[in-house]
Amino acid sequence: MVVMRLFAACAALVGLALPAAAWNATGHRIVAAIAYERLTPQARAKVDQLIKDHPDYTALFTKDAPSDPAARARAAFLYAATWPDVIRGDYRFYDETRKDVMPTPLLPGFTSMERHTTWHYYDIPYAPDGAKPDHQLPPHALSELRRLMAEMGKVAPALEAYDLPWLEHLAGDVHQPLHATSRFLKSQPKGDAGGNFVYIAPNTNLHAVWDNVSGTDITDIFVSEYASAVAAEFPAPKRLSIDPKRWLEESFELVKSDVYTFGLETGSKEHPLILPAGYEEKARRIARQRIALAGYRLAAVLNQRLG
Numbered sequence: 001m002v003v004m005r006l007f008a009a010c011a012a013l014v015g016l017a018l019p020a021a022a023w024n025a026t027g028h029r030i031v032a033a034i035a036y037e038r039l040t041p042q043a044r045a046k047v048d049q050l051i052k053d054h055p056d057y058t059a060l061f062t063k064d065a066p067s068d069p070a071a072r073a074r075a076a077f078l079y080a081a082t083w084p085d086v087i088r089g090d091y092r093f094y095d096e097t098r099k100d101v102m103p104t105p106l107l108p109g110f111t112s113m114e115r116h117t118t119w120h121y122y123d124i125p126y127a128p129d130g131a132k133p134d135h136q137l138p139p140h141a142l143s144e145l146r147r148l149m150a151e152m153g154k155v156a157p158a159l160e161a162y163d164l165p166w167l168e169h170l171a172g173d174v175h176q177p178l179h180a181t182s183r184f185l186k187s188q189p190k191g192d193a194g195g196n197f198v199y200i201a202p203n204t205n206l207h208a209v210w211d212n213v214s215g216t217d218i219t220d221i222f223v224s225e226y227a228s229a230v231a232a233e234f235p236a237p238k239r240l241s242i243d244p245k246r247w248l249e250e251s252f253e254l255v256k257s258d259v260y261t262f263g264l265e266t267g268s269k270e271h272p273l274i275l276p277a278g279y280e281e282k283a284r285r286i287a288r289q290r291i292a293l294a295g296y297r298l299a300a301v302l303n304q305r306l307g
Contacts, residue, residue, distance in 0.1 A: 022211060023176050025085070026218050029223045033223050034291070034299070040303050048073040048076075051161070053109075053161040081165065084165060084166055092113060096116070110162065116166075118136075121141050121173065121174075121180070122136065123140075125184055126256065130186070131186045131188075134191060142174075142244055144170060145167070148166055149242070152301070152305035171247075175294035177259050177286070177290075178194040178255070179194060180252045183260060198273065199269055213287040227295070230289070231295075233289075240296055242300050247297065
């Protein structure tokens with residue numbers, strides 16, 4: 001299962017349309033925008049300082065950011081939410097899961113140069129035709145979210161600064177249903193890597209369909225308008241769970257009820273599946289709700305730990 005996921009990640013880098021990210025950069029920015037607006041003044045001040053302390057703050061987080069201090073801080077927080085995906089293609093970092101990989105030098109300010117490719121998902125096995133599933137070992141999204149939450153406000157500032165973009169990112173990741181599962185079939189006994197190996201017409205896959213349902217526009221105008229719209233459409237519940245296991249279980253329930261509604265087919269590159277009428281429209285609505293909830297929950301975690 002892990003090997004399949006890693007292959008999917010590598011394939012994405014060479015253009016085979018097999019992304020391993022959850023939500024694209026647009027989705028992660030929207031989650032961060034919703035969260036940032038709901039931080040307490042104390043939590044926001046702490047978050048802003050931690051982002052400034054990150055070693056990539058100047059080179060990446062604030063590249064082309066507004067000069068106004070408040071807008072600049074918000075822009076850096078939104079960019080930070082995408083950073084764990086950005087480093088997958090950054091030569092400074094290495095994939096520690098590859099056999100015989102040569103670690104890259106530890107650079108000033110960083111606590112690790114690993115890409116942590118397995119942190120982005122937690123595969124709850126789904127075997128609808130009775131296939132024997134595999135089980136993912138840590139580190140994974142559940143183990144790392146628990147650790148990151150426990151460390152916020154409790155560890156040295158340098159580690160907190162490194163942890164914060166990961167916490168932002170993984171909180172978004174696990175609200176995407178296909179980051180909570182791998183489907184195992186008798187015809188696909190090694191799993192489908194979170195839908196990466198379910199081929200969808202034209203020239204895409206199931207994971208990518210769900211990643212991109214929030215759109216691909218990363219401009220602040222689009223992100224802000226989307227964030228405001230989904231917050232109005234799906235107001236924050238009175239009680240917000242900050243248990244990542246609960247977040248993943250919700251995503252897995254959606255996997256069973258709304259993701260694999262087309263049956264046991266997997267398609268192929270030569271003969272991709274055509275999704276049922278209305279499938280993508282329903283996926284867009286689910287994504288809007290999940291993105292809103294991810295933003296509320298991320299804010300709740302940061303307010304609790306840093307507020």
